[in-house]
Amino acid sequence: MKNPLKHLSLRGRLTLLYGGLFMAAGVVLLGVTYALFTANLGQQYRVIVKGTYLSPSPGAGRPAPPPNDVYVMNKDGAVLTGADAERVLEQQREQVRQAAIKSLLTQGGVALIAVGALAAGFGWLVAGRVLAPLHRVTDTARRIAASPAALHERIALQGPDDEVKNLADAFDTMVERLDHSFDGQRRFVANASHELRTPLTLGRALVEVAMHRRTASPDVKELGESLLTINARHEQLIEGLLILADSEKQLTTVYPVNLADVVTHVTAQLTGEAAAAGVELIRGPGDAPTRGDALLLERVVHNLVENGIRHNVPGDEQWVRVISKHSGDQVRVTVTNTGPEIPPYEVESLFKPFYRLGAERLVGGKGAGLGLSIVRSVAEAHGGTVTATPRAGGGLEITVVLPVDPG
Template sequence: MLFSSNFGQQYRVIVQGTYLDPPAAGATAKPPLPNQVFTTTKDGTVLTGPAAEQAMQQQREQVRQAATKSLLTQGGIALVAVGALAAGFGWLVAGRVLAPLHRVTDTARRIAASPAALHERIALRGPDDEVKNLADAFDTMVERLDHSFDGQRRFVANASHELRTPLTLGRALVEVAMHRRTASADVQELGESLLAINARHEQLIDGLLILADSEKQLTTVYPVNLADVVDHVAGQLGGEAAAAGVEIIRGPGDAPTQGDALLLERLVHNLVQNGIRHNLPDGERWVRVLSRAAGQQVQIAVTNTGPEIPPYEVEALFKPFYRLGAERLVTGKGAGLGLSIVRSVAEAHGGTVSATPRPGGGLEVVVSLPIDPS
């Protein structure tokens, strides 16, 4: 029997002393040999005994190694191919399943970051499954909140407008009574008190109107450089600062952004005015106003000297009508809406506000707004 392998050799094997190749025609059959293994190589060399067994053992080892190598190579390639296909298929399936959830999450984050984003809806399209039901329920909730906040803003705006007329009329009547030639000193003193109270009410109403306007969605925005706003506000409040003995330190730097110029002016105005009014009674008194660009944002930083403010009271300063200490009284310096308006305007422009107490007294307020992409 000829036994061939992939390794370029052929062997003629005779096992148990019997020739496996049939005898040639007409030849006399040879008697069986003793039990031995015979092999014949390709070139006709006959190997017997241990040499034949060693040659066959080498062939078996070569066949085993070839089979092992083939199994590892082909198996590894198949494993990598199946793993890649499984990963790609899993990525596609997970992307299709999780994409609506990512959309819900992104919308919720935008709405939480700015009340002006309450007009947004997910409006998810697709099969009527659990994810779509979740998105529809979220849209219904946001729509009700939007109607509620919009009604509240309309009420504040309408009530403020309605109150302005009687206040204006009352101020005119008091001024007429005070300037009559027959008016006594008592009448004039009473008129001054009434005018001060009237001015305070007008200031409160103006603050409510601005607060209601700042919580609306900005429909039209224009390029605004906060450095120009800082210069303008510092000029406006220069007289009040000089009368109070407070120095305004300006450090305007280019800070281009986009937004409503009037609301941004009110934001800077409120910060600087708060810094002037809520300062030390004597000693070192100043307000520093800086505008700057910081990466993908622009910042307005207003720092002042003043009384010490506990860190746990800082966040409450941004609540409407909140005042510290004795300024909770009716005779306080403001209406308690200054920082509320600042935060509302900043959020309407996609920005943030942070405040930090200064060591030794005073406050540092930093407003960050998106930089103008152009």
């Protein structure tokens, strides 16, 4: 048997649900008020009869009331007529009215508050059940906004075909198309980079052969050096594109990685470059256990330290400081360097691909302009964040925050 409510809209179901709850609450309140009023009225008062004297029969010591006069008999058995009878009746009416006020307003008000609180509690629970799918949509959207690697997630909401399910299905369709689009873009970058590697390698080999020939003139050797420099820059660009494409993929396999070991390894590799540039390399490899792809995390630290060395300015002090540490449920790697002053509004732009400051936008600038873009992409793929703050006097302090390894 089909459920007639299954195809009812969410608005209709909510209307029926809350309408039924309030109707039930009203019936309960009405019954409680009636019971309180009946109990209060019948407990404290006797009914005094008002009637018309038809057959006078005076008793001992009691005068007979006049014929056709209104009379009442009080609880002591005395018969009152005229103004006394009307006064007693008025007192009786006032007592009943006060009883009604006490029962309906005072005790009924308490009952109203109790039943209202009960209805509000049921409404809260029902609304939570009804709005739970919307919370799932919101949580999924936030996870995807926080990390592009979460584009593979879907809500896959089960339940009746209503407005909320339609919203969740539309959201899943949109995310699926975005996922396919980004995946296609990553595949294109990776395939193009692989295809470009072959001609660049072949071109480098031909230039080196021409340079090392015995009959090569000084002009040919000088031209060969320039071509090799340009070729090396293009190879570096392609390598950066490949790493960027890999870092934006979903991490399928992760292993425990201690960033202290990564800091020690990277600083040992770049000590020679730092010495040649006249930059002091300061290391502080504190314990920082996390989980992820070791090669990508090494690339993060390598890019940060290499940028710190390259983007320095000659002066009295030139240094790059690398520190890793464990703080609560997070691990941090902070790279600080001396260098040119960077306006705060330019900091966020440094993480864009191919973006460089000032004269470094020229072709002859250092690097390929992908270093910090790769850092942020890798950090987000590992569920982390990257922040950069300009130092007073020049340079940057860049901090990578990653989840700690619970094991």
